[in-house]
Amino acid sequence: MTESLFLKNLWYFAMHGSFLKQGKLIAKEVLGERIVFGRDENDVPFALKDNCPHRGVPLSQGWYDGKTLQCCYHGWKFDHTGVCTGIPALADETFDTKKIKVFKYPCKEISGTVWVYIPQNKTQLQGADEHIPNLLAPASKKFLFVEKVIMPADIDHSVIGLIDPAHVTFVHQSWYWRSAKKLKLKEKKFEPIDLGFIMKRHKPSSNSKGYSILKGETSTEINFQLPGIRTEHIQVGKNEIISITCLTPINDHETELNHIFYTSLDFVKFIWWPLRQLGKQFIHQDLGVFKKLGEGLKSKPTLMLLGEPDAQARWYHELKRQWDLSQQSKTPFKNPVEPKTLHWIT
Ligand code: FES
Numbered sequence: 001m002t003e004s005l006f007l008k009n010l011w012y013f014a015m016h017g018s019f020l021k022q023g024k025l026i027a028k029e030v031l032g033e034r035i036v037f038g039r040d041e042n043d044v045p046f047a048l049k050d051n052c053p054h055r056g057v058p059l060s061q062g063w064y065d066g067k068t069l070q071c072c073y074h075g076w077k078f079d080h081t082g083v084c085t086g087i088p089a090l091a092d093e094t095f096d097t098k099k100i101k102v103f104k105y106p107c108k109e110i111s112g113t114v115w116v117y118i119p120q121n122k123t124q125l126q127g128a129d130e131h132i133p134n135l136l137a138p139a140s141k142k143f144l145f146v147e148k149v150i151m152p153a154d155i156d157h158s159v160i161g162l163i164d165p166a167h168v169t170f171v172h173q174s175w176y177w178r179s180a181k182k183l184k185l186k187e188k189k190f191e192p193i194d195l196g197f198i199m200k201r202h203k204p205s206s207n208s209k210g211y212s213i214l215k216g217e218t219s220t221e222i223n224f225q226l227p228g229i230r231t232e233h234i235q236v237g238k239n240e241i242i243s244i245t246c247l248t249p250i251n252d253h254e255t256e257l258n259h260i261f262y263t264s265l266d267f268v269k270f271i272w273w274p275l276r277q278l279g280k281q282f283i284h285q286d287l288g289v290f291k292k293l294g295e296g297l298k299s300k301p302t303l304m305l306l307g308e309p310d311a312q313a314r315w316y317h318e319l320k321r322q323w324d325l326s327q328q329s330k331t332p333f334k335n336p337v338e339p340k341t342l343h344w345i346t
């Protein structure tokens, strides 16, 4: 079976909740679909297909008073569930406008972040209750926003760049973080979880100086899950730090990367500004190499995934194929990853 580029019937990170203000609409392309996001009167986010069912004008180009969306072309009105509530030019008062509907995507706010479910089939949304992203943070807590960038690459290249251990030495070199001169053999244990795999809890490596400012017993656990979510959970004594990178395909040549952060450590609010700059720097280092990669890929060279440093990238493709298979055959997803210890030098 050939692997499709976009996985359907899954939840995708749409935006940090702070961007979605009441009374405002935000249009986004997600997996090549145009979607308009907003908040209803109760501040609950919603997501609708961003085309007026009349003649297709984006609803995001119209008006929104926090209750009713109105198309800018002929003024048709819709509520936030997508139901048409008024057609100004229509004299026939017996016509039931409620028969006209804009497709409403399942949409959820989780710990201050907005997610959207992209179905394979718009009449079958039953799967939306499954595989809701688990951000590991308490539900009442909010993630802070670190950065958003557009990677000039498809989702597969972007994911592989995210879970690839070997680039760290060369792309993320910084005098205060780590240096290419002190390479070490790493040995990491992996296991399958839900829709992905987890690098089991371990002590942070001694050539990552960034960890050394943390007091108390420190350990870290990193997981990756379809469609493109990497979660790093750091335990510091009784406290926790959660750093999440989410990849959302825009279309077949651009992918949005969002980085969010949560910690129960109180002092972090005093160092949030420099910490955020550090996070942004990391992301822009990746973006820098992706621009070069984009140049290289124009000539469509043949590529390879080699040895244990690329094992996670191979697992990603296997996970994708299994997800596709389970959705097409309507059978439960079987995680293809086996527990394994991987080695690499970084
Ligand atoms: S296109 Fe939207 S009302 Fe006509």
Ligand SMILES: [Fe+2]
Binding pocket: 161, 162, 167, 168, 171, 172, 286
């Ligand atoms: Fe990176």
